[in-house]
Amino acid sequence: MNYSPAAGEDRFVRVTEVGTRDGFQSESRFIPTETKADLINRLIAAGVRSVEATSFVSPRAVPQMADAAEVMARIERRPGVRLTALVPNARGAERAAAAKVDMMASFVSASETHCQANLNKSIDAALADFVEFAPIAQRYGIALRGAVACAFGCPFEGDVKLENVLKIVETYVRHGARHITLGDTTGMATPPVVTRTVEAIRARFPETIVALHFHNTRGIGLANVMNGLALGVREYESSFAGLGGCPFAPGATGNICTEDLVYLLHECGWDTGIDLDALAAVARDVQQLMERDLPGQYMKSGPRLKLTPIEGVRRAVG
Ligand code: ZN
Numbered sequence: 329m330n331y332s333p334a335a336g337e338d339r340f341v342r343v344t345e346v347g348t349r350d351g352f353q354s355e356s357r358f359i360p361t362e363t364k365a366d367l368i369n370r371l372i373a374a375g376v377r378s379v380e381a382t383s384f385v386s387p388r389a390v391p392q393m394a395d396a397a398e399v400m401a402r403i404e405r406r407p408g409v410r411l412t413a414l415v416p417n418a419r420g421a422e423r424a425a426a427a428k429v430d431m432m433a434s435f436v437s438a439s440e441t442h443c444q445a446n447l448n449k450s451i452d453a454a455l456a457d458f459v460e461f462a463p464i465a466q467r468y469g470i471a472l473r474g475a476v477a478c479a480f481g482c483p484f485e486g487d488v489k490l491e492n493v494l495k496i497v498e499t500y501v502r503h504g505a506r507h508i509t510l511g512d513t514t515g516m517a518t519p520p521v522v523t524r525t526v527e528a529i530r531a532r533f534p535e536t537i538v539a540l541h542f543h544n545t546r547g548i549g550l551a552n553v554m555n556g557l558a559l560g561v562r563e564y565e566s567s568f569a570g571l572g573g574c575p576f577a578p579g580a581t582g583n584i585c586t587e588d589l590v591y592l593l594h595e596c597g598w599d600t601g602i603d604l605d606a607l608a609a610v611a612r613d614v615q616q617l618m619e620r621d622l623p624g625q626y627m628k629s630g631p632r633l634k635l636t637p638i639e640g641v642r643r644a645v646g
Pocket of ligand 1: 541
């Protein structure tokens with residue numbers, strides 16, 4: 329398994345921070361708009377070039393995202409930084425276009441049961457919403473991302489059919505999405521499942537750029553990233569401090585943690601453009617903001633060569 333860049337290969341791996349969307353959306357306490365924007369601005373200052381900032385869903389359905397336009401307006405835009413927002417339908421697309429997002433992301437679950445539970449509609453109905461709003465994005469020259477939730481398994485149905493995943497991707501591609509995200513919404517991905525799915529998509533849609541979105545529910549999120557690197561995937565989505573989870577999926581713990589991911593990528597020779605120390609400082613502040621212990625490890629331990637003074641170390645015998 330070759331997880332490091334080959335000689336002469338472009339070393340850039342794109343890391344998309346999803347904490348303010350995927351992470352915050354399951355928090356019941358409303359996080360102030362200026363806090364959300366401030367965190368995004370600090371991430372961008374730390375070198376993060378891709379942020380899934382917010383979601384233009386119905387404010388009644390997800391009150392945490394009711395301030396989507398205000399968050400977007402407070403972000404200090406920089407060239408080369410891509411701001412994505414989740415968009416569920418034509419109305420959301422108009423709002424997202426007015427807020428000048430760089431990319432609109434659609435979410436459809438590969439599991440019929442999860443789709444019903446999460447979106448309250450069938451896979452076909454969710455795809456019809458995408459087909460309706462895709463031309464709006466195109467009219468404004470905004471890129472489209474098609475995300476497949478539960479792409480590697482569903483907590484209600486078990487394994488999802490690969491044909492379901494391919495059908496969703498096919499609709500996305502046919503209606504102008506060049507970017508596809510495979511979402512491991514409830515942490516059911518394993519290296520063999522990911523390999524099978526990514527290879528099937530590559531074979532049928534060679535022009536698409538695949539990003540992987542793993543959750544660490546069963547502790548192998550970064551192992552799945554290593555496998556993704558070996559498969560040639562150069563785009564990953566993650567959440568600061570490992571925040572997140574899906575409110576409609578039982579037991580779905582957080583996304584893989586951005587600082588831990590960036591640490592791994594840098595140690596393997598990849599370039600993310602991100603200042604890891606600055607990123608870890610943001611993650612520690614997120615943990616403080618949430619007033620609970622969050623799963624991120626790097627923010628607690630620091631770099632591997634941070635030496636510990638020998639004096640005062642307590643001996644552990646036995
Ligand atoms: Zn997620």
